[in-house]
Amino acid sequence: MTYADIxxxxxxxxxxxxxxxxxxxxxxxxxxxxxxxxxxxKTHVGIVIRTHNVKPEGIAVRNVLRVLDAEPVVTETQYRxxxxxxxxxxxxxxxxxxxxxxxxxxxxxxxxxxxELCVRLQPGLCSARALHTALAILVRADRQRAVFETFLxxxxxxxxxxxxxxxxxxxxxxxxxxxxxxxxVAAVKALTDRGFxxxxxxxxxxxxxxxxxxxxxxxxxxxxxxxxxxxxxAQFAEKNVVLLHGxxxxxxxxxxxxxxxxxxxxxRQVLYLLPEIxxxxxxTERLRRVFGRRLGIYHSRYSDDERVEIWRKQLSDEPYxxxxxxxxxxxxxxxxLGMVIIDEEHEQSFKQQDPAPRYHARSTAIMxxxxxxxxxxxxxxxxxxxxxxxxxxxxxxxxxxxxRYKGIELPEVQVVDVADLRRRxxxxxxxxxxxxxxxxxxxxxxxxxxxxxxxxxFAPMVECRQCGWVPRCERCDVSLTLHRRMNQLTCHYxxxxxxxxxxxxxxxxxxxxxxxxxxxKIEERVRDAFPEARVARMDLDTTRTNGAYERIIDDFARGRxxxxxxxxxxxxxxxxxxxxxxxxxDADSMMNYPDFRAYEHAxxxxxxxxxxxxxxxxxxxxxxxxxxxxxxLIGQVVRxxxxxxxxxxxxxxxxxxxxxxxxxxxxxxxxxxxxxxxxAAAAMGALLRSWFGERVLGPDRPAVARVKALCIRxxxxxxxxxxxxxxxxxxxxxxxxxxxxxxxxxSVQVYFDVDPx
Numbered sequence: 001m002t003y004a005d006i007x008x009x010x011x012x013x014x015x016x017x018x019x020x021x022x023x024x025x026x027x028x029x030x031x032x033x034x035x036x037x038x039x040x041x042k043t044h045v046g047i048v049i050r051t052h053n054v055k056p057e058g059i060a061v062r063n064v065l066r067v068l069d070a071e072p073v074v075t076e077t078q079y080r081x082x083x084x085x086x087x088x089x090x091x092x093x094x095x096x097x098x099x100x101x102x103x104x105x106x107x108x109x110x111x112x113x114x115x116e117l118c119v120r121l122q123p124g125l126c127s128a129r130a131l132h133t134a135l136a137i138l139v140r141a142d143r144q145r146a147v148f149e150t151f152l153x154x155x156x157x158x159x160x161x162x163x164x165x166x167x168x169x170x171x172x173x174x175x176x177x178x179x180x181x182x183x184x185v186a187a188v189k190a191l192t193d194r195g196f197x198x199x200x201x202x203x204x205x206x207x208x209x210x211x212x213x214x215x216x217x218x219x220x221x222x223x224x225x226x227x228x229x230x231x232x233x234a235q236f237a238e239k240n241v242v243l244l245h246g247x248x249x250x251x252x253x254x255x256x257x258x259x260x261x262x263x264x265x266x267x268r269q270v271l272y273l274l275p276e277i278x279x280x281x282x283x284t285e286r287l288r289r290v291f292g293r294r295l296g297i298y299h300s301r302y303s304d305d306e307r308v309e310i311w312r313k314q315l316s317d318e319p320y321x322x323x324x325x326x327x328x329x330x331x332x333x334x335x336x337l338g339m340v341i342i343d344e345e346h347e348q349s350f351k352q353q354d355p356a357p358r359y360h361a362r363s364t365a366i367m368x369x370x371x372x373x374x375x376x377x378x379x380x381x382x383x384x385x386x387x388x389x390x391x392x393x394x395x396x397x398x399x400x401x402x403x404r405y406k407g408i409e410l411p412e413v414q415v416v417d418v419a420d421l422r423r424r425x426x427x428x429x430x431x432x433x434x435x436x437x438x439x440x441x442x443x444x445x446x447x448x449x450x451x452x453x454x455x456x457x458f459a460p461m462v463e464c465r466q467c468g469w470v471p472r473c474e475r476c477d478v479s480l481t482l483h484r485r486m487n488q489l490t491c492h493y494x495x496x497x498x499x500x501x502x503x504x505x506x507x508x509x510x511x512x513x514x515x516x517x518x519x520x521k522i523e524e525r526v527r528d529a530f531p532e533a534r535v536a537r538m539d540l541d542t543t544r545t546n547g548a549y550e551r552i553i554d555d556f557a558r559g560r561x562x563x564x565x566x567x568x569x570x571x572x573x574x575x576x577x578x579x580x581x582x583x584x585x586d587a588d589s590m591m592n593y594p595d596f597r598a599y600e601h602a603x604x605x606x607x608x609x610x611x612x613x614x615x616x617x618x619x620x621x622x623x624x625x626x627x628x629x630x631x632x633l634i635g636q637v638v639r640x641x642x643x644x645x646x647x648x649x650x651x652x653x654x655x656x657x658x659x660x661x662x663x664x665x666x667x668x669x670x671x672x673x674x675x676x677x678x679x680a681a682a683a684m685g686a687l688l689r690s691w692f693g694e695r696v697l698g699p700d701r702p703a704v705a706r707v708k709a710l711c712i713r714x715x716x717x718x719x720x721x722x723x724x725x726x727x728x729x730x731x732x733x734x735x736x737x738x739x740x741x742x743x744x745x746x747s748v749q750v751y752f753d754v755d756p757x
Contacts, residue, residue: 001019001020001053001055002019002020002025002028002051002052002053003017003018003020003051003052003053003054003055003056003061004017004018004019004020004028004034004048004049004050004051004064005017005048005049005050005051005052006018006034006046006047006048006049006064007046007047007049007093007094007097008036008038008044008046008094008097009044009045009046009094009095009097009098009101009106010038010044010092010094010098011092011094011095011098011356012092013086013092013093013094014093015049016036016038016046017056017059017061018034018036018061018062018063018064019061019062019063019064020051020063020064021063021064024066027067027070028048028051028064029048029051029072030048030049030050030072030076030079031047031048031069031071031072031073031074031075031076031079032047032048032067032068032069032070032071032072032073033045033046033047033048033067033068033069033073033105034046034047034048034064034065034066034067034068035064035065035066035067035068035108036062036064036065037062037063037065043065043108045068045105045106045107045108047073047074047079048067049079066108068108071315072315073101073105073311073312073315073333074333075315075333075334075335077334077368077371077372078100078331078333080371081331081364081368081371082096082100084367085357085359085364086357087726087729088363088729088754089356089357089358089359089752089754090665090729090732090752090754091356091357091358091359091751091752092356095355096357099328099331099352099355099356099357100328100331101311102304102307102308102311103304104304104305104307104308105308105311111304111305111308112305113203113305114204114305115201115202115203115204116173116174116175116201116202116204117173117174117175117199117200117201118171118172118173118174118199118200118202119151119172119173119174119177119188119197119198119199120155120171120172120197120198120199120200121157121196121197121198122195122196122197122198124195125196131152131157134148134196135148135149138196141190143183143187144187144190144191144194144196146181146183147177147181147183147187147191148191148196148197150177150180150181150183151172151177151181151197153180154170154172154176154177154180155169155170155171155172156169156170157169171202174188174199207296207306207309207313209293210288210291210292210293210294210295211288211292211293212292212293213290213291213292213293213294214289214290214292215261215290217289217290218254218257218258218261218290219254219257221251221254221255221258222405222406224250224251224401224402224403225250225251225254225255225401225405228244228246228255228399228400228401229255229258229259231399232244232255232259232377232397232399235398235399236375236397238397239396239397240370240375240376241366241369241375241376241377241378241390241395241397242375242377242378242396242397242398242399243345243378243379243383243387243388243390243391243396243397243398243399244377244378244379244380244399244401245380245381245383245388245391245398245399245400245401245642246379246380246381246400246401246402247381247401247402247403247404247410247611247640248381248404248410248607248608248610248611248612249404249405249408249575249611250401250402250403250404250405251401251404251405252343252379252401253283253286253343254405255401256272256343256377256379257286257287257290259339259341259377260272260287260291260322260339260341261290263321263338263339264291264294264321264322266338267336268336268337268338268339268374269319269321269322269334269335269336269337269338270321270322270323270337270338270339270340270341271323271325271329271330271332271334271337271339271340271341271365271368272287272322272323272324272325272341272343273325273326273327273329273330273340273341273342273343273350273361273362273365274324274325274326274343274344275326275327275343275344275347275348275349275350276326276347276349276569277299277300277301277326280297280299280324280325280326281549281550281553281554282553282557282574282575283324283343284297284324287324291321291322294320294321294322295320295321295322295323295324296310296313296314296320296322296323296324297310297323297325298310298323298324298325298326298328298329298332299325299326299328299329300326300328301546310323310332311332311333314332314333314334314335315333319334319335326349327349327350327352330361330364330368334368337368337369337372337374338374338375339369339374339375339376339377340365340366340368340369340374340375340376340377341376341377341379342361342362342365342376342377342378342379343379343380344379344380345362345378345379345380345383345384345387346380346383346384346387346604348601348757350362351755351756351757356751358751358752358753358754360755360757362378362387363755378396381607381608381611382603382604382607382608382642383642383646384600385597385600385646385649385650385653385659385660386659386660388646389650389660390660408618409614409619410611410614410619410640411582411610411611411613411614411619411621411622412619412620412621412622413610413622413624413637413638413640414434414621414622414623414624415624415626415629415634415638416432416434416435416623416624416625416626416629417626417627417629418432418625418626418627419627421433429517429525430453430517430521430522430525430586431522431525431526431529431585432623432625434623435581435583435623435625436529438581438621438623439526439529439530439563439581439583440530441581442580442581443530443532443533443562443563445580446578447578447579447580447581448556448561448562448563448564448576448578448579448580448581449562449563449564449579449580449581449582449583450563450564450565450570450576450579450581450582450583450609450612450613451522451526451563451564451565451566451582451583451585452566452567452568452570452571452582452583452584452585452605452609453518453519453522453565453566453567453585453586454567454568454586454589454590454605455481455516455517455518455567455586455589456481456492456518456519456520456539456540456541456567457481457482457483457490457492457518457519457520457521457541458481458482458483458484458485458514458518458520458521458524459481459482459484459514459515459516459517459521460479460481460515460516460517460518461479461480461481461482461514461515461516462479462480462482462489462500462512462513462514462515463512463513463515464504464506464507464509464511464512465509465511465512465513466504466507466509466511467506467507467509469504469505469506469507471489471498471501473491473493473494473496474496475491475494475496475706475707475708475709476491476493476494476496476704476706476707476708477704477705477706477707478491478492478493478704480498481518482500482514482518483520483541484514484520484521484524485520487500488500493704493707493708494707494708517585517586519537519541519565519566519567520537520541522565522585523535523537523565526563526565530562530563533562533563534560534561534562534563535561535562535563535564535565536552536555536556536561536563536564536565537564537565537566538552538553538564538565538566538567538569538570539566539569540567543569552564553574556576557576557577559578568605568609570609570612571605571608571612574612576612579613579620580613580614580618580620580621581613581620581621581622581623582609582610582612582613582620582621582622582623583622583623583625584606584609584610584622584623584624584625585625586625586626587602587606587624587625587626587628587634588627588628590602590605590606591628591631594703596653596656596658597757599633599645600645600649602633603633603636603637603645606624606637607637607640607642609622610622610624610637624637624638633645636648657718657720658718659755661721662718662719662720662721663717663718663719663720663721663723663725663755664716664717664718664719664755664756665716665719665728665732665752665753665754665755665756666714666715666716666717666752666753666756667684667688667714667715667716667717667732667735667750667751667752668712668713668714668749668750668751668752668753669681669684669712669713669714669715669748669749669750670710670711670712670713670748670749671710671711671747671748671749672709672710672711673711674706674711676744676745676748677711677712677713677748678713679744679745680713680739680742680744680745680748681698681699681713681715682699683739683742683745684699684715684735684739684750685698685699685715687735687738687739688715688717688731688732688735691731691735692717692719692728692731695717695718695719695720696715696716696717697715697716697717697718698713698714698715699713699714699715700713700714701713701714702714710749717732732752736750736752
């Protein structure tokens with residue numbers, strides 16, 4: 001008897017063993033999908049991992065119902081990567097599989113190929129003599145004859161009828177025939193009923209054709225770019241990972257393009273990762289101009305059927321040479337991967353938060369490259385502290401690009417003390433007088449402005465002026481954000497919406513005021529100040545629909561928008577020619593966030609947003625509004641002194657035992673009952689402390705201690721470098737098992753966040 005160990009997309013560890021009926025023994029092999037029963041009534045589509053002849057003891061083995069594939073849909077390297085992810089990020093491997101496979105490959109009939117109706121000659125008419133006879137028969141049916149003649153022209157059979165070769169004919173779709181002949185479906189049906197034409201369906205791809213590659217469109221590298229490119233090649237001779245630290249607008253993308261071309265010439269594939277879907281809009285155009293149909297795009301905005309087709313193409317004999325995508329693209333199959341490029345490598349968006357597996361795409365991509373024998377290039381203007389430390393320690397290669405393309409100067413940063421302006425009654429809204437003056441000068445001069453405010457909505461909070469009552473979410477421990485355009489209060493954690501009250505429910509006062517400024521309110525103030533300006537907003541609220549990113553970015557790039565207001569997504573590598581002024585409206589909210597990475601992230605965000613100014617056509621200006629103009633971080637942003645901020649932060653992290661000098665793992669516990677979760681967290685903390693001692697911090701309530709009606713507790717494990725991490729993970733899994741085995745805590749959710757952001 002043959003048995004198959006099958007991986008299922010369920011949140012459980014390990015494989016499930018099924019018996020393989022004799023009729024399927026030749027079909028069941030590594031990497032193919034199989035339909036199997038699970039539980040009392042369910043079925044699942046799983047992946048066959050191995051077959052063997054050892055019957056499991058003590059369990060009733062059920063049969064595989066059907067093998068769904070003739071060829072594997074998963075490669076051996078992919079499965080090894082899944083195993084690494086499950087182990088390192090302490091997630092069930094079933095969850096890894098669930099995250100990796102498109103939904104259409106996880107369902108028995110989930111993927112539906114796109115088809116179109118085509119028209120062809122009836123077999124008996126495929127000769128010049130038969131065609132002449134057919135035309136003679138149709139002489140009295142003018143409409144049908146016109147359609148038939150149009151078909152002959154479109155398909156090439158007209159030439160065959162005049163003595164040409166039938167091999168030169170091509171397929172014709174029914175839609176194409178109807179459009180060309182200006183006929184209706186009835187005319188085509190009449191021709192098929194009379195035996196002149198036949199219809200059939202053919203499968204067509206959804207991916208489109210990017211056209212022929214045009215390597216002659218590659219731009220020549222500047223002197224500094226060429227030196228950096230040569231240095232990267234030299235570093236790759238010794239290191240598997242290289243960090244390219246290039247200032248904003250230094251031409252890193254063009255360096256990537258040249259390195260991609262070299263990889264393709266060597267018959268290797270390239271994975272190009274970006275942190276945000278928004279960035280793929282501009283980069284896609286640049287890459288497609290050069291690489292044409294050899295470029296594939298993969299991200300969550302694509303339909304599931306499109307993602308299935310890309311997945312299958314990657315397993316075909318003609319896969320894409322270059323895959324450009326967001327985080328999930330690292331989970332695609334590759335058969336000859338040669339290089340991984342991780343652009344904007346510092347971005348937090350590379351970390352998957354929920355659901356499991358909570359993986360970091362940068363670390364996962366580096367591991368994928370190692371397994372495939374490929375090289376990894378990390379590119380950014382503001383390296384993450386971990387990558388910078390690895391480069392300075394010699395673990396990664398390091399290449400610096402310190403000047404902008406064509407020698408354009410970095411923007412000038414002017415600090416505005418908003419606390420002083422408000423004290424002197426010179427500023428009441430979100431826009432300071434210096435910023436307003438520069439905006440007016442830019443708009444009148446035909447230039448563009450970007451305003452950065454990292455809060456969406458109209459106002460972060462509504463408050464009663466009389467008693468201080470603040471509306472809060474019923475399911476989460478957060479105040480509600482006012483969205484005036486939708487006239488509702490919204491929870492940005494669970495998405496719940498509430499009506500805006502007319503009176504305070506606590507004191508019945510009508511004095512409810514909106515406090516603070518979100519992007520929606522900034523937009524209103526800009527429209528009031530500059531009624532003649534064309535204003536757009538780019539945040540989560542304005543980019544929910546398909547094509548919204550592309551439309552907003554394209555309008556701004558083409559000069560159809562004068563002022564673009566947005567959250568952090570506007571600072572992520574976008575390239576605009578006409579921007580002369582950037583306004584950072586509230587530096588303090590970034591610096592004062594309660595997290596040990598706050599200064600690092602604040603510096604990155606401000607430096608990246610500042611880099612959008614003055615990329616072409618002269619030096620740009622950045623207006624940085626803050627209540628803390630004397631903060632060392634503000635000075636480092638003004639000077640563009642990356643070395644100083646990294647030295648200061650590394651010294652601080654070393655002193656207090658934070659990454660990159662320790663490993664962090666967060667243990668989260670959730671339950672609806674606040675008292676029960678307190679007891680469960682205390683038990684977990686005591687158990688972990690008995691094993692790890694003072695390395696355990698907590699349990700504590702996080703800043704937001706209830707989300708979606710679940711109460712949350714957090715335990716922090718701060719582990720020294722060099723500790724036996726596989727042993728640590730075994731202990732953590734054992735702790736999870738012991739706590740959930742306790743009858744009191746059986747319904748408590750316990751999960752881990754490794755290398756949290």
